[in-house]
Amino acid sequence: MGGLREVAASFVVPGPSGVAVRSGLKGLSGQDEAVLRQVGGLLGSLASRDLRVRCAAGLGHDSELWARRKRALSGESSSRWAGSITRATHDQWALARRGQLAHMQSLRAGVETITYRLAQPVGAKGSKGASGGYRSEREWFAKSRRLHVLEDRLVRVRADWEAGRVRVVRGGKKLLNSRHHLEAAGLTEAQWRLRWQAERWFLQADGESGKPYGNETIRVTPGGEVSIRLPAALAGLANAPHGRYVLACRVRFHHWGEQWADRVTAGRAVAYRIHYDPDRNRWYATASWQNPPVQTVPLETARAGGLVGVDMNVDHLAAWRLDQHGNPVGEPRRFDYQMDGTAQHRDAQLRHALIRLLHWAARHGLALAIEDLDFAAEKTRERHGTRKRFRKLISGLPTARLRARLVSMAAELGVAVVAVDPAYTSRWGAQHWQKPLTGKTRKPTRHDAAAVAIGRRALGCAIRRRTAPPPHDRSDRAGHRTVQAASGTPGREGPRPRVPGPRTRSVPPGRGAKAGDQSAHNRSGHTAEHEPWLQDSLPLSF
Structure with missing residues (x-):
C-alpha cells in the first residue's frame, strides 16, 4: 500500500x-x-x-x-x-x-x-x-x-x-x-x-x-x-x-x-x-x-438514493446505477458516440450521448458520478515512449469538452454531478467487480466494472467488494463477519492484504495458530488434562 x-x-x-x-x-x-x-x-x-x-x-x-x-x-x-x-x-x-x-x-x-x-x-x-x-x-x-x-x-x-x-x-x-x-x-x-x-x-x-x-x-x-x-x-x-x-x-x-x-x-x-x-x-x-453564483447541492444530498457511475471512454460512456449502499442495480448502460469527422459532427455526437445519459438519470432522480480526468501531463511523447496506441487513446478522449458539456447540460436538467479521483478505478473495478457481476446472460466489460468503482467512490464506499460472511458455527458468531472496511479507515481503498494462515478456525487439528495449546481447543471450558494423570491404587479388599 x-x-x-x-x-x-x-x-x-x-x-x-x-x-x-x-x-x-x-x-x-x-x-x-x-x-x-x-x-x-x-x-x-x-x-x-x-x-x-x-x-x-x-x-x-x-x-x-x-x-x-x-x-x-x-x-x-x-x-x-x-x-x-x-x-x-x-x-x-x-x-x-x-x-x-x-x-x-x-x-x-x-x-x-x-x-x-x-x-x-x-x-x-x-x-x-x-x-x-x-x-x-x-x-x-x-x-x-x-x-x-x-x-x-x-x-x-x-x-x-x-x-x-x-x-x-x-x-x-x-x-x-x-x-x-x-x-x-x-x-x-x-x-x-x-x-x-x-x-x-x-x-x-x-x-x-x-x-x-x-x-x-x-x-x-x-x-x-x-x-x-x-x-x-x-x-x-x-x-x-x-x-x-x-x-x-x-x-x-x-x-x-x-x-x-x-x-x-x-x-x-x-x-x-x-x-x-x-x-x-x-x-x-x-x-x-x-449567471449568479448558485449554492451547489450538498454531497450527502447527491448521494441520497444512490447515483449513476459513469466511465468515459474514447467511443462510449459506460454507466451503471448504484443504490445508496453501493450495490449495482439493474443492467449496465452504454451510450455510444463517434469522435471522427468534422468538429461539428463530433460535438453533435457528444451532445446526443450526454442528453440520453442525463435523461435516464433525471428519470430516476439520480446524480451522476464521473472521474475528474486531466490528461494534460499524460499525453507527452516522452512519458509513454513507443506506446502509440495508448497515447492515441488518451489523446482522443474528449475530457475538457465532455466535462464542460456535461456540467452545463446537467445544470439545465437539475442533475447533480459528483467528481471523483480517477486513481485505480479501472484496475480495481475489474479486479473486484467484473467477475462477480458476470452471469449467464450478462457479460460486463472492464468499463462497466469501472463505472461501478466510480459510483462506489462517489458514495463514500470502498471499491473493494463486500464478500459473503462465513456461516454460523464455522467461525465465531461475533467474529470477522465481513471484510468491508469501515468509512474513514486508512488504506480502505486498497486491495485486502493477504494474511498467511487459515481463513477460519475450522481447520484440522494441529494446523491452527494455537495447535500446541490443548486448552484452546476445548470449547466447554473443562479440559480433561488440566492436572498430571496419576494411577489410582488397587482396592485392598481384593
Missing part, C-alpha cells in the same frame, strides 16, 4: 458560470452583409494594432497604458467599441501566457524523463512507477539528440516567459500555415482568403446593465430587431438615428429564449458576437451572459 498515491475526496461540481446561445441571422440583404464586412474589417484592424501594442508592453503593462490604448482606439471607433477591443486583447494575451507556461512545463517534463532514461543501462527493465533504459544503442543515441533539441527549446521558452514575450496570431497559426499548403488543406486561394478575413473580423460587444436591452453597442430587442452602433469612421452608413444601422432580419434564440428575453426586458447585461461561417455562407449572432 505504500506505493499507492492518496485518493482525493469527492465533491459536487459547481454549475456553469455563464450561458452562451447562438442563432442564425436569416434574411440579410446584400447591403447588410456589406456593412457587416466593413465594420468587422475596420474593428479587426484596430484589434490587431491593439494586440501588437499589448504584446510589446509585456510584463510592464499597467492601468495607465491600458487607458492610453483605449483613448487611441476611441477616436476611430467609439468608447464602447474600444473597451470591448482592449478587454478582448487582454484576454488573448493572458491565454497565450497560460499556453506558454503549459508548453514550458511539458518541455521540462520531457527533458527530465529523457535524462533519467539515458542514465539507465541500455536494455534495463523498468519497474512500476519508474522507467527503464532504452531498448537499443540506436534508440539511446536518437534520444540523446532529442534531449539537446528539447533543452534548446526550453531555454528559448523560458527566456520568453521571463521577459513576458508572447507570440499570438489573430486568425490562428494553423490557418496561417495552411496558406502555403492549399492543396493539402483542400482550399483555393480565394477560399483561404475569405476564411482568413472572417477569422480576423471583430464584431463583439460587452453588455451593460442599465442600458436599453442590456447592450448599447449591439442591441437586440425582445422582438428580434438587431441594430449596431457604427464606428465613427463608418457613420455615413447609418440608416437609423444616433449613428446606428438596423439589419433587415430578425433573430430568435430558441434555446434559453425565455431567460434571454427576461434579461433584455429588464435591461440586464447581455454580450453579443456576430460572426460569419465561410463553409455555410451564413451569419450568426451569439448572446452570452453570466
Whole structure:
C-alpha cells in the first residue's frame, strides 16, 4: 500500500458560470452583409494594432497604458467599441501566457524523463512507477539528440516567459500555415482568403446593465430587431438615428429564449458576437451572459438514493446505477458516440450521448458520478515512449469538452454531478467487480466494472467488494463477519492484504495458530488434562 498515491475526496461540481446561445441571422440583404464586412474589417484592424501594442508592453503593462490604448482606439471607433477591443486583447494575451507556461512545463517534463532514461543501462527493465533504459544503442543515441533539441527549446521558452514575450496570431497559426499548403488543406486561394478575413473580423460587444436591452453597442430587442452602433469612421452608413444601422432580419434564440428575453426586458447585461461561417455562407449572432453564483447541492444530498457511475471512454460512456449502499442495480448502460469527422459532427455526437445519459438519470432522480480526468501531463511523447496506441487513446478522449458539456447540460436538467479521483478505478473495478457481476446472460466489460468503482467512490464506499460472511458455527458468531472496511479507515481503498494462515478456525487439528495449546481447543471450558494423570491404587479388599 505504500506505493499507492492518496485518493482525493469527492465533491459536487459547481454549475456553469455563464450561458452562451447562438442563432442564425436569416434574411440579410446584400447591403447588410456589406456593412457587416466593413465594420468587422475596420474593428479587426484596430484589434490587431491593439494586440501588437499589448504584446510589446509585456510584463510592464499597467492601468495607465491600458487607458492610453483605449483613448487611441476611441477616436476611430467609439468608447464602447474600444473597451470591448482592449478587454478582448487582454484576454488573448493572458491565454497565450497560460499556453506558454503549459508548453514550458511539458518541455521540462520531457527533458527530465529523457535524462533519467539515458542514465539507465541500455536494455534495463523498468519497474512500476519508474522507467527503464532504452531498448537499443540506436534508440539511446536518437534520444540523446532529442534531449539537446528539447533543452534548446526550453531555454528559448523560458527566456520568453521571463521577459513576458508572447507570440499570438489573430486568425490562428494553423490557418496561417495552411496558406502555403492549399492543396493539402483542400482550399483555393480565394477560399483561404475569405476564411482568413472572417477569422480576423471583430464584431463583439460587452453588455451593460442599465442600458436599453442590456447592450448599447449591439442591441437586440425582445422582438428580434438587431441594430449596431457604427464606428465613427463608418457613420455615413447609418440608416437609423444616433449613428446606428438596423439589419433587415430578425433573430430568435430558441434555446434559453425565455431567460434571454427576461434579461433584455429588464435591461440586464447581455454580450453579443456576430460572426460569419465561410463553409455555410451564413451569419450568426451569439448572446452570452453570466449567471449568479448558485449554492451547489450538498454531497450527502447527491448521494441520497444512490447515483449513476459513469466511465468515459474514447467511443462510449459506460454507466451503471448504484443504490445508496453501493450495490449495482439493474443492467449496465452504454451510450455510444463517434469522435471522427468534422468538429461539428463530433460535438453533435457528444451532445446526443450526454442528453440520453442525463435523461435516464433525471428519470430516476439520480446524480451522476464521473472521474475528474486531466490528461494534460499524460499525453507527452516522452512519458509513454513507443506506446502509440495508448497515447492515441488518451489523446482522443474528449475530457475538457465532455466535462464542460456535461456540467452545463446537467445544470439545465437539475442533475447533480459528483467528481471523483480517477486513481485505480479501472484496475480495481475489474479486479473486484467484473467477475462477480458476470452471469449467464450478462457479460460486463472492464468499463462497466469501472463505472461501478466510480459510483462506489462517489458514495463514500470502498471499491473493494463486500464478500459473503462465513456461516454460523464455522467461525465465531461475533467474529470477522465481513471484510468491508469501515468509512474513514486508512488504506480502505486498497486491495485486502493477504494474511498467511487459515481463513477460519475450522481447520484440522494441529494446523491452527494455537495447535500446541490443548486448552484452546476445548470449547466447554473443562479440559480433561488440566492436572498430571496419576494411577489410582488397587482396592485392598481384593
